[in-house]
Amino acid sequence: MSAVPARIGRGLALAALTLFATAPLLLLIVTSLxxxxxxxxxxxxxxxxxxxxxxxxxxxxxxxLVNSLVLGVATSCIATLxxxxxxxxxxxxxxxxxxxxxxxxxxxxxxxxxxxGIGLQLTVLTMGLGGSLRGVLLAHLVPALGYLTLVFxxxxxxxxxxxxxxxxxxxxxxxxxxTLVLLPLLRRPIADALALGFLVSWxxxxxxxxxxxxAVRTLPLDVLAMLQSGQDQRAAAGALALTVPAxxxxxxxxxxxxxxxxxxx
Amino acid sequence: xxxxxxxxxxxxxxxxxRVGAPAMAHAMTSENARRVSDADxxxxxxxxxxxxxxxxxxxVTASDCQAVLGVSGSGKSSLLRTLAGLQRAAAGAIRVNGRDVTTLPPEQRSIVYLHQEPxxxxxxxxxxxxxxxxxxxxxxxxxxxxxxxxxxxxLQVGELASRMxxxxxxxxxxxxxxxxxxCAEPAVLLLDEPLASLDPAVRRDVGDALQAARRASGAAMVxxxxxxxxxxxxxxxxxxxxxxxxxxxxxxxxxxxxxPSLAVARLLGIYAELAGxxxxxxxxxxxxxxxxxxxxxxxxxxxxxxxxxxxxxxxEVQIQRCDASGGLIDAPLxxxxxxxxxxxxxxxxxxxxxxxxxxxxxxxxxxxxDVRLGDSVQVTLRHARxxxxx
Numbered sequence: 186m187s188a189v190p191a192r193i194g195r196g197l198a199l200a201a202l203t204l205f206a207t208a209p210l211l212l213l214i215v216t217s218l219x220x221x222x223x224x225x226x227x228x229x230x231x232x233x234x235x236x237x238x239x240x241x242x243x244x245x246x247x248x249x250l251v252n253s254l255v256l257g258v259a260t261s262c263i264a265t266l267x268x269x270x271x272x273x274x275x276x277x278x279x280x281x282x283x284x285x286x287x288x289x290x291x292x293x294x295x296x297x298x299x300x301x302g303i304g305l306q307l308t309v310l311t312m313g314l315g316g317s318l319r320g321v322l323l324a325h326l327v328p329a330l331g332y333l334t335l336v337f338x339x340x341x342x343x344x345x346x347x348x349x350x351x352x353x354x355x356x357x358x359x360x361x362x363x364t365l366v367l368l369p370l371l372r373r374p375i376a377d378a379l380a381l382g383f384l385v386s387w388x389x390x391x392x393x394x395x396x397x398x399x400a401v402r403t404l405p406l407d408v409l410a411m412l413q414s415g416q417d418q419r420a421a422a423g424a425l426a427l428t429v430p431a432x433x434x435x436x437x438x439x440x441x442x443x444x445x446x447x448x449x450x
Numbered sequence: 451x452x453x454x455x456x457x458x459x460x461x462x463x464x465x466x467x468r469v470g471a472p473a474m475a476h477a478m479t480s481e482n483a484r485r486v487s488d489a490d491x492x493x494x495x496x497x498x499x500x501x502x503x504x505x506x507x508x509x510v511t512a513s514d515c516q517a518v519l520g521v522s523g524s525g526k527s528s529l530l531r532t533l534a535g536l537q538r539a540a541a542g543a544i545r546v547n548g549r550d551v552t553t554l555p556p557e558q559r560s561i562v563y564l565h566q567e568p569x570x571x572x573x574x575x576x577x578x579x580x581x582x583x584x585x586x587x588x589x590x591x592x593x594x595x596x597x598x599x600x601x602x603x604x605l606q607v608g609e610l611a612s613r614m615x616x617x618x619x620x621x622x623x624x625x626x627x628x629x630x631x632x633c634a635e636p637a638v639l640l641l642d643e644p645l646a647s648l649d650p651a652v653r654r655d656v657g658d659a660l661q662a663a664r665r666a667s668g669a670a671m672v673x674x675x676x677x678x679x680x681x682x683x684x685x686x687x688x689x690x691x692x693x694x695x696x697x698x699x700x701x702x703x704x705x706x707x708x709x710p711s712l713a714v715a716r717l718l719g720i721y722a723e724l725a726g727x728x729x730x731x732x733x734x735x736x737x738x739x740x741x742x743x744x745x746x747x748x749x750x751x752x753x754x755x756x757x758x759x760x761x762x763x764x765x766e767v768q769i770q771r772c773d774a775s776g777g778l779i780d781a782p783l784x785x786x787x788x789x790x791x792x793x794x795x796x797x798x799x800x801x802x803x804x805x806x807x808x809x810x811x812x813x814x815x816x817x818x819x820d821v822r823l824g825d826s827v828q829v830t831l832r833h834a835r836x837x838x839x840x
Contacts, residue, residue, distance in 0.1 A: 191589055203693045223666070240616055317691075345569070347565050347569045348569060348571065350534075350536050350556070350563065350565075350569075351563070351565065351569045351571075352571075352582070352586075353535075353536070353555070353556040353557050354534050354535070354556045354559075354561060354563040355534070355557075355562060355583040355630065355634050356557050356583050356586045356587060356634060357557055357586045357588065358557055359583075361586050364787070365582070365585070365586070366571060369573045370572070371569075
C-alpha cells in the first residue's frame with residue numbers, strides 16, 4: 186500500500202473515532218441549551234441557559250450537587266487513607282495474605298453493583314444508618330476501597346524496600362521514613378488514588394439508590410429522575426455537570442503527576 | 451575488647467533462604483536435614499548450617515576495615531543486614547563503642563548500611579540526599595547543606611550537588627551514596643559488595659573513594675565480598691565464611707601465607723592444588739607428588755602420613771625445561787613432566803602438565819615462564835601449604 190492512501194485511511198479512521206467519542210457530548214450540550222426540542226425538529230427552535238442556572242439556584246439541585254461533592258471527597262480521602270497501608274501490608278506480606286487481600290479487593294470491584302448494594306443495604310440498615318449520608322458514604326467506600334487497594338497493591342509490589350532501609354540506617358525514624366521518603370515518592374499514585382476514589386463515588390447510582398433509599402439525593406440520581414420524567418434539557422445539563430468534576434479531577438491528577446519527580450508511577 | 455565495633459557469638463538467619471540444588475544435595479547427607487517451605491511455598495531440605503550463620507565473633511577498631519569473604523549464598527548479606535538491624539539476630543551481641551545495640555532499631559545503632567547498588571532517594575537532589583541524615587537529626591537546613599557539600603567535595607563530586615540521582619553515572623552514584631553515609635558520621639559503615647558489577651575504571655574509582663572514606667571518617671568498616679581482590683584493596687583484616695561458620699580471621703598477609711584449612715585456601719582462589727601424599731623419610735616428613743618432593747615444614751596443616759593436597763601460589767612455582775639432550779638442568783633426581791596445555795593470562799600462565807602415569811596436573815605460574823607445548827620439564831615448588839584432603 187502506498188503512503189498517500191494509507192494516510193487517508195488513517196485520517197478517516199481518526200475522524201470516525203473522534204465523531205464517535207464527541208457526538209454524544211455535543212448532542213448533550215445542544216440538548217442542555219435547547220428549549221422545547223422535540224422530534225421531528227432537526228434543530229432546536231430556541232436556546233437558553235435556564236437548565237444550567239437551576240443547577241446552582243434550585244435548592245434541591247444544589248443539595249444533590251453538594252451531597253455528591255461531599256460523598257466524593259470523603260470517599261476518596263478515607264479510601265486512600267485506608268487503601269495505602271492495606272495495599273502496602275498486603276504487598277509486603279506473605280503470598281497467602283497478598284492473595285486474600287487481592288481477592289477481597291477484587292470482589293468489591295467485580296461484584297454486580299445491585300448484588301453488592303443489596304448486601305450493603307442490609308448491613309447499613311442493621312447499623313441504623315439506612316437512608317443517611319453516612320450510610321451511603323459507607324457503601325461508596327466498599328468499591329472505592331477495592332479499587333484503591335488494588336492500585337496500592339500494584340504500587341507496593343514494585344516498591345523498592347531498600348529505600349526505607351537506607352533511610353532507617355541513616356537515622357530516620359518510622360515517621361520520618363513515611364514523611365521524607367515514602368509519601369514524597371508516592372505523590373503520583375496518591376493523586377491518582379484520590380482522583381479514582383472521587384470518581385468511583387461520583388458515578389455511583391445503584392449503591393446510592395439502594396442504601397440511601399431515595400432520602401439521600403445525589404446528582405446522578407437527580408439526572409436519572411429528570412430523564413424519567415421527560416425533562417431532557419435539565420437532564421442534559423445535569424449529565425454534563427457530572428462530567429465536569431471528573432475532568433477536573435483527572436486534569437488535577439495529571440498536573441500533580443507532572444510536577445513530581447517521583448519515580449513511582 | 452575495646453574495639454569500636456564488636457560482634458560476639460552472633461547467630462544469623464538467612465533472609466533469602468531458597469531451595470537450591472546444591473543445598474539439597476548437601477542436606478541429604480546431613481543428620482540435621484529438615485524439610486522446610488520458603489516464602490513462595492516451595493519446599494526443600496536444609497541443614498541448620500545452610501539456613502544461617504552461627505557463632506560469628508569479631509571486632510573492628512575505628513578506621514579499620516574488615517572484609518567478609520564467602521561464596522555466593524554463604525550468608526554475607528544476611529550478616530550485614532543483621533548487623534544493621536534490618537533483620538533480627540537469632541543470638542549473640544552487637545556492640546558499637548561499648549553500647550549494646552543488638553535489639554535496637556536501625557536508626558538508633560549508628561551503623562550505616564550501603565547496598566551493593568547505591569540507593570539514592572530519587573526525589574531529592576544530590577545535596578539533599580547527602581544532607582538527609584543531618585535533616586533527620588534536626589540540624590538546620592543551611593548547616594546541613596554546608597556539611598553535605600563538604601563531604602561531596604571530599605569525595606570529588608561537589609560539582610554534582612544540584613543534579614538529580616537519575617542524572618548520575620554509576621561511579622558518581624557510588625560516591626554520592628558514600629558521601630551521604632559519611633555525612634551521617636556513623637561509628638560503623640557496612641558495605642555490601644561495593645565493587646561488584648562495576649567495570650574496571652569505575653571499580654578503581656570507587657575503590658579509591660572507599661579508601662579515602664576509611665581514612666577520613668574514622669568509622670569502623672565491614673565489607674562483604676566474594677572477590678579476594680576487593681578485600682585486598684580495602685581491608686585491614688579478612689574473615690572467611692563457609693558452611694554457616696566463621697572459618698578464618700586474620701590480616702590479609704597472614705591469611706594468604708597460611709590459610710587455616712583447604713576450604714579457606716580454595717575460597718581465597720589464588721592457589722593451584724597438587725594431589726600427593728605425606729611420607730616419612732630419613733630427612734623428615736615430605737610431601738610427595740608426581741613432580742617431586744617437598745619438605746613439610748613450618749606452617750603445615752597436617753603432619754599425618756597419607757593422602758594430602760599442596761596449595762601453591764603462582765610465584766612459588768618454578769618450571770624449568772630439560773636441556774636438548776634430554777638431561778635435566780638441575781635437581782636430577784626430580785621426575786620429568788610434559789607440557790600438554792598452556793593458557794596465558796595478563797600476569798599468570800595456567801599450565802597443564804602430564805606425568806609418567808598419564809595424569810594431568812594443573813599449575814599456575816608467572817606469565818614469563820619459558821615453556822611450550824610438548825616440552826619436557828621439571829617443577830620446583832619453593833613453598834606450599836599442605837592439607838589433608840576433604
